Amino acid sequence: MSLLKSCVKNPAVGDSVVYWMRMEDLRVHDNRALARASAQAKKDNIPLITLFVLSPQDYIAHDRSSRRIDFTLRNLRSIQSSLAKLHIPLYTTSLSPRTAIPSYVLSLLREWNATRLFANTEYEVDELRRDIKVCELAQKEGVVACSFIHDKCVIPPGDILTKAEKGYTVYSPFLRSWIPHLTPGDGKEDPLACAPPPAENPASVREHPLYGKLFDTPVPDKVEGFAFLDKDEEERIRTCWPAGEEAAQQMLDRFLHTMARSSQMGAVDPLAEDPTRNSTKDTRVGKYKDARDRVDADTTSRLSPYLAAGVISARECIRATMELSTNKKQKIDASRDTGVGRWVQEIAWRDFYTHIVALFPRVSMGRPFIEKLADIKWESESSEDHLQAWKDGRTGVPIVDAGMRQARAMGWMHNRVRMTAAMYLVKDLMIDWRQGEKYFMETLIDGDLASNNGGWQWSASTGVDPAPYFRIFNPYIQSKKADPSGEYIRYFVPELREVLGDEIHQPSPALADRLGYPRPLVDHFEARERAIRRYKNPGQE
DNA sequence: TCCCGTTTAGA
DNA sequence: CTAAACGGG
Numbered sequence: 001m002s003l004l005k006s007c008v009k010n011p012a013v014g015d016s017v018v019y020w021m022r023m024e025d026l027r028v029h030d031n032r033a034l035a036r037a038s039a040q041a042k043k044d045n046i047p048l049i050t051l052f053v054l055s056p057q058d059y060i061a062h063d064r065s066s067r068r069i070d071f072t073l074r075n076l077r078s079i080q081s082s083l084a085k086l087h088i089p090l091y092t093t094s095l096s097p098r099t100a101i102p103s104y105v106l107s108l109l110r111e112w113n114a115t116r117l118f119a120n121t122e123y124e125v126d127e128l129r130r131d132i133k134v135c136e137l138a139q140k141e142g143v144v145a146c147s148f149i150h151d152k153c154v155i156p157p158g159d160i161l162t163k164a165e166k167g168y169t170v171y172s173p174f175l176r177s178w179i180p181h182l183t184p185g186d187g188k189e190d191p192l193a194c195a196p197p198p199a200e201n202p203a204s205v206r207e208h209p210l211y212g213k214l215f216d217t218p219v220p221d222k223v224e225g226f227a228f229l230d231k232d233e234e235e236r237i238r239t240c241w242p243a244g245e246e247a248a249q250q251m252l253d254r255f256l257h258t259m260a261r262s263s264q265m266g267a268v269d270p271l272a273e274d275p276t277r278n279s280t281k282d283t284r285v286g287k288y289k290d291a292r293d294r295v296d297a298d299t300t301s302r303l304s305p306y307l308a309a310g311v312i313s314a315r316e317c318i319r320a321t322m323e324l325s326t327n328k329k330q331k332i333d334a335s336r337d338t339g340v341g342r343w344v345q346e347i348a349w350r351d352f353y354t355h356i357v358a359l360f361p362r363v364s365m366g367r368p369f370i371e372k373l374a375d376i377k378w379e380s381e382s383s384e385d386h387l388q389a390w391k392d393g394r395t396g397v398p399i400v401d402a403g404m405r406q407a408r409a410m411g412w413m414h415n416r417v418r419m420t421a422a423m424y425l426v427k428d429l430m431i432d433w434r435q436g437e438k439y440f441m442e443t444l445i446d447g448d449l450a451s452n453n454g455g456w457q458w459s460a461s462t463g464v465d466p467a468p469y470f471r472i473f474n475p476y477i478q479s480k481k482a483d484p485s486g487e488y489i490r491y492f493v494p495e496l497r498e499v500l501g502d503e504i505h506q507p508s509p510a511l512a513d514r515l516g517y518p519r520p521l522v523d524h525f526e527a528r529e530r531a532i533r534r535y536k537n538p539g540q541e
Numbered sequence: 542t543c544c545c546g547t548t549t550a551g552a
Numbered sequence: 553c554t555a556a557a558c559g560g561g
Contacts, residue, residue: 477543
């Protein structure tokens with residue numbers, strides 16, 4: 001798979017090498033394009049310059065959340081200071097319209113007299129088009145060589161194909177093929193190898209007439225149109241999700257080496273705890289197999305925001321996991337149904353969905369993977385009200401409402417609740433899954449096109465390897481399994497704080513009325529029948 | 542990465 | 553009586 005090729009061979013050595021950082025690779029450690037750019041700069045004995053171009057128009061077009069934009073800026077600040085220690089400037093600027101970006105980047109390269117550009121590939125359609133344009137322009141000028149490098153996935157799109165050389169569209173054979181790729185073949189490079197850290201620029205670059213002033217450009221405080229609602233929201237989100245590679249490493253460490261707290265309380269400050277180290281299998285990852293579906297305890301990795309923004313690499317996650325096996329005889333087996341196995345398989349899901357977007361781009365252009373399901377009849381009557389109620393967490397189904405309120409409060413949801421809330425929107429309320437996909441992107445801090453689209457198309461039964469249309473979640477059963485203590489619901493739905501016991505999962509209308517909690521928008525069993533009927537005959541009532 | 546009604550096995 | 557097993561959606 002090489003949509004993007006190096007466009008100019010062996011350009012003359014210029015005065016600098018440029019690494020162009022994007023929203024999905026916000027790190028210094030284990031960053032392939034950065035490492036390659038640095039190696040080239042070292043070889044040519046010229047300085048390395050790094051660049052980030054904010055693109056508000058893209059953020060609007062892609063439904064980026066203010067949380068994600070703020071997270072990007074905070075991480076950029078952290079990166080700027082890490083790079084400054086190596087005398088490497090990070091020049092951050094903002095540009096619209098987005099169509100102007102390719103020529104603008106070329107003009108910067110000209111200004112900096114750079115003849116080589118390195119970047120990690122983004123697989124979304126608009127981003128690929130942008131990069132192709134950059135290549136075309138570079139080719140026309142004939143002085144700049146562009147290198148776009150696979151870095152997002154553990155195993156790059158195109159490397160995992162069926163015998164017929166097609167992309168896998170079912171997860172389990174994909175996984176079977178993915179796992180062996182983790183171990184290096186004979187004489188081959190280790191796919192999990194850590195990219196070398198960038199080398200220092202000579203300190204003199206700070207005095208350079210062109211590059212010196214780049215150190216003085218601060219990362220902007222905000223992007224127009226992506227402000228937090230208020231100070232309170234800003235502080236809450238920033239406490240939940242501290243920026244920087246160190247925070248990401250700590251989050252991984254917390255998951256692999258520390259014990260889970262049994263309570264949801266304090267969950268909005270994940271790093272605040274005393275990390276109780278444990279040498280046994282009582283770690284979060286060790287208990288992941290059984291505990292992962294519990295939402296009333298802090299049992300998951302919570303790495304999704306860091307992975308989505310590339311603050312930590314997926315490779316690093318796998319590497320650190322493999323190192324858990326102290327005796328080399330007992331290697332980590334990623335295919336096992338164990339805590340560690342399931343965790344590695346979650347990273348494989350991330351690769352899977354990214355490969356799908358790269359190989360079948362139409363899924364991300366508003367099309368269902370299963371085309372005949374494009375004709376499903378969605379509710380139009382009262383759907384505006386229902387959609388708003390779903391977003392606000394007042395559907396009258398406690399587990400769904402708790403999840404939706406968690407999304408608003410933290411910019412993050414437990415995956416089990418994502419599936420439950422998504423399935424409820426699509427199958428119970430019968431609202432177009434693209435509406436839900438959009439809202440998740442607008443609200444969550446970990447919004448990633450591939451994973452989000454993959455998850456929604458799974459719930460809507462329209463995707464690759466989807467939930468069969470008749471396998472509709474019963475939200476009340478999901479609630480009892482995921483939140484047996486009821487603590488999660490009580491935490492995020494204060495109206496129900498006094499309700500103890502199983503009634504919290506499905507309060508009677510009388511109790512709901514008394515507590516000022518909404519009654520269910522629809523009857524689950526009727527809605528279920530309706531969904532099955534419509535899915536059976538797409539295009540009909 | 543299921544739900545549900547029904548049947549069947551076993552205490 | 554309860555839990556597992558089963559088949560259809």
